[in-house]
Amino acid sequence: xxxxxPPSSVLTSAQPTERKVTEPVQAAKLPRWTTLVxxxxxxxxxxxxxxxxxxxxxxxxxxxxxxxxxxxxxxLVTEPLPGAAxxxxxxxxxxxxxxxxxxxxxxxxWALSGFSNDxxxxxxxxxxxxxxxxxxxxxxxxxxxxxxxxxxxxxxxGYAIALSDLVxxxxxxxxxxxxxxxxxxxxxxxxxxxxxTATNEPRKxxxxxxxxxxxxxxxTSSMFVTALAPNLLALELVxxxxxxxxxxxxxxxxxxxxxxxxxxxxxxxxxFLYPPxxxxxDEVMRWAKLELNVMGRISRNExxxxxxxxxxxxxxxxxxxxxxxxxxxxxxxSLMLLTGVVDWSQISGNKQAWTVLVWxxxxxxxxxxxxxxxxxxxxxxxxxxxxxxxxxxxxxxxAVALFFLIHYLFASLTAHTAxxxxxxxxxxxxxxxxxxxPVALLMCYSLGIMGVITxxxxxxxxxxxxxxxxxAKDFWRMGALTGLFYLIGLLAIGVPYVMAVAR
Numbered sequence: 259x260x261x262x263x264p265p266s267s268v269l270t271s272a273q274p275t276e277r278k279v280t281e282p283v284q285a286a287k288l289p290r291w292t293t294l295v296x297x298x299x300x301x302x303x304x305x306x307x308x309x310x311x312x313x314x315x316x317x318x319x320x321x322x323x324x325x326x327x328x329x330x331x332x333x334l335v336t337e338p339l340p341g342a343a344x345x346x347x348x349x350x351x352x353x354x355x356x357x358x359x360x361x362x363x364x365x366x367x368w369a370l371s372g373f374s375n376d377x378x379x380x381x382x383x384x385x386x387x388x389x390x391x392x393x394x395x396x397x398x399x400x401x402x403x404x405x406x407x408x409x410x411x412x413x414x415x416g417y418a419i420a421l422s423d424l425v426x427x428x429x430x431x432x433x434x435x436x437x438x439x440x441x442x443x444x445x446x447x448x449x450x451x452x453x454x455t456a457t458n459e460p461r462k463x464x465x466x467x468x469x470x471x472x473x474x475x476x477x478t479s480s481m482f483v484t485a486l487a488p489n490l491l492a493l494e495l496v497x498x499x500x501x502x503x504x505x506x507x508x509x510x511x512x513x514x515x516x517x518x519x520x521x522x523x524x525x526x527x528x529x530f531l532y533p534p535x536x537x538x539x540d541e542v543m544r545w546a547k548l549e550l551n552v553m554g555r556i557s558r559n560e561x562x563x564x565x566x567x568x569x570x571x572x573x574x575x576x577x578x579x580x581x582x583x584x585x586x587x588x589x590x591x592s593l594m595l596l597t598g599v600v601d602w603s604q605i606s607g608n609k610q611a612w613t614v615l616v617w618x619x620x621x622x623x624x625x626x627x628x629x630x631x632x633x634x635x636x637x638x639x640x641x642x643x644x645x646x647x648x649x650x651x652x653x654x655x656x657a658v659a660l661f662f663l664i665h666y667l668f669a670s671l672t673a674h675t676a677x678x679x680x681x682x683x684x685x686x687x688x689x690x691x692x693x694x695x696p697v698a699l700l701m702c703y704s705l706g707i708m709g710v711i712t713x714x715x716x717x718x719x720x721x722x723x724x725x726x727x728x729x730a731k732d733f734w735r736m737g738a739l740t741g742l743f744y745l746i747g748l749l750a751i752g753v754p755y756v757m758a759v760a761r
Contacts, residue, residue: 296338304329315639320631323357327624334673341672342613345620358627368627372619376584377494381487381618383587384431385611387570390599396560397426397440399553405444406546411538412463416525419445419467420474424521427478427485428574429567432610433709434717436485437475442721445471449727451541456726459535464727466534472710472722473524473740479706479716481517483509484574488671491618492679492702498626499634499683502695504702506574506583512760513703516752520707520744527743532736559599566590566599621676634684641685650691654757655749657686658700662745665708671716675705696757703756704748711741 307325312318330348334341352358353369372378391397401422408418423441430436449455449464456464479486483493483506493509496502504512573586581589594600605611628634645653661682668674679701687694709716713723713733723733 293338296333296336299336300329300332300338303332313636316636317632319357320633320636322355323352323627323631324633326352326357327628330624331673331677334670334676335668340613340617341670342617342620345617345624349620349623352624352627358630368630369623371626372622373615375494375619375622376582377490377497378615378618378622380484380584380587381431381490382611382615383584383591384429384484384490385435385487385614386591386600386605386608387587387594388430388432388435389604389608390559390563390566390594391426391430391440392435393600393604394557394559394563395553396563397430397436398444399550399556399560400425401441401444402546402550402553405448406543406550409448409542409546410540412466412534412536413525413529415448415467415542416470416529419471420478420521420525423471423475423478424481427475428482428571429484431484431487431490432717433475433479433486433706434721435610437471437718438721441471441475442718442725446725447545448542451545452536452539454536454727460727461532461535463534463536464725465732466528466532468722468725468727469532469736470525470528472718473528473736474521475718476707476710476716477517477520477524477744479709480703481510481513481521481706482506486671486706487614487618488675488705489702491621491672492675492705494622495625495675495680496683496698496702498622499629499680500687500694500698502698504699508760509699509702510575512699512756513752515755516703516747519751520747523743523747524740527740528736531739532732559597562597563594563599566593569593617672621672625676625680628680629684634680637681638685638688642688642690645685645689650689650693651753651757653686653689653692654697654700655753657682657697658704658749658753659745661701662704662708662741662748665715666711668715671705671709674708693757693760696753696760699756699760700748700752703752704745707744707748708741710744711737713737 304325307328308322312321326348330344333339333344338344339347349369353365356362356365358368359365401419404418404422405415408414408421419441422444423437426436426440430440445467448467449460449462452463454460454462454464479489483489483504489509493504496504570586570590573581573589574583591605595602595605648656661678664678665671665674668677682701683698686692686697709719713719713730715737722728728736
């Protein structure tokens with residue numbers, strides 16, 4: 259729904275017992291009118307913009323390209339086809355009409371530019387790396403160990419769920435696979451131990467655990483650049499639009515004060531806003547111990563994967579000066595193949611990774627096209643004039659808050675990133691006095707935490723929502739309250755800190 263879907267095996271394991279997650283449906287099987295509407299909205303938007311008068315100061319070619327871009331983003335939201343297919347169609351149309359470049363050869367080079375982008379390949383490599391956690395069972399073992407250690411009290415169980423996600427987040431850029439495919443299958447088995455199901459006393463313990471599991475993955479998705487695929491896309495757009503380059507370590511260091519506060523506060527905040535009736539019990543610890551016994555001793559492949567995870571983390575943190583992050587990821591994948599942790603058939607059969615390649619490569623090219631045709635420069639000149647009378651601090655706060663709240667209109671963090679980030683940054687970089695690097699970082703940091711606001715805001719949201727433990731009205735209410743808390747934390751702690759250290 260939001261981010262690239264996990265492999266089918268992950269979705270299968272993540273399906274709840276009470277209310278099943280809706281499986282992807284082929285467009286041909288949808289009611290005809292539904293499919294028609296899904297196409298009419300993006301096509302209609304593109305056509306309307308295309309035939310509006312070209313604004314003063316903008317070339318017709320740039321305006322026509324923007325019409326196509328708007329249509330592509332709308333199609334990513336309505337999803338008449340998968341996101342990768344939409345991006346491929348958009349790039350193909352732009353190249354055919356030579357919107358970017360002056361010759362067919364230049365248009366082709368632009369269309370293929372995203373496929374040679376190292377950030378795009380880092381996303382692909384990280385998705386492949388995450389296969390190891392699934393096939394070895396290491397991710398599940400980590401979650402069960404935390405549950406066994408901290409599960410005596412319900413609040414401690416909330417922190418066990420949060421810590422499990424935190425440990426996995428630097429290595430799994432699909433929060434859907436991490437949260438929905440690894441953490442959720444463990445969590446969903448806990449409430450029935452206390453007689454709490456979606457239809458029988460959900461508030462006894464199940465509602466608390468489900469919301470804690472969902473909300474904490476939104477925080478961890480912002481803590482590391484490799485914890486969420488749109489983070490990496492955002493950094494590439496920031497590099498192209500604002501000429502700001504951010505390393506893995508710089509990202510973590512910049513969000514750390516905010517991230518620690520939000521991470522530590524989330525289980526406790528949920529404990530008070532959505533309190534469980536059961537405060538403590540030994541059932542879950544006994545269950546986790548039994549599950550670990552079933553898994554048996556830690557395997558050779560789990561140990562190798564754990565070592566390689568540390569190697570990758572060290573390379574991303576301290577090796578960027580000598581080895582590119584994507585090279586580190588490829589080296590780790592090569593070692594996984596050589597040691598037999600995964601085999602090539604598992605990599606070649608990972609539809610998610612190769613879908614991500616096409617999807618993000620085309621989106622990077624489409625977003626870069628806005629700058630190439632001169633649209634961003636034109637838009638920035640208009641916004642600059644309107645913001646000239648405000649202080650830089652107020653502009654930063656307003657821009658970050660607006661970027662966060664706009665996500666109520668999107669069902670995809672990727673679509674939001676591609677549509678809004680380059681346009682807003684393109685305008686802000688030309689406003690006198692605005693600190694470009696801090697505002698760019700702050701908007702990027704908001705991507706993970708904004709996923710908490712709606713049942714469709716990020717990939718794991720529909721999985722946790724579909725458990726049935728949290729009614730719709732409660733999901734929206736908790737999303738609004740938790741999202742407001744996250745936004746205030748980002749503005750109150752993040753703005754002064756990032757502006758002080760990231761200029």
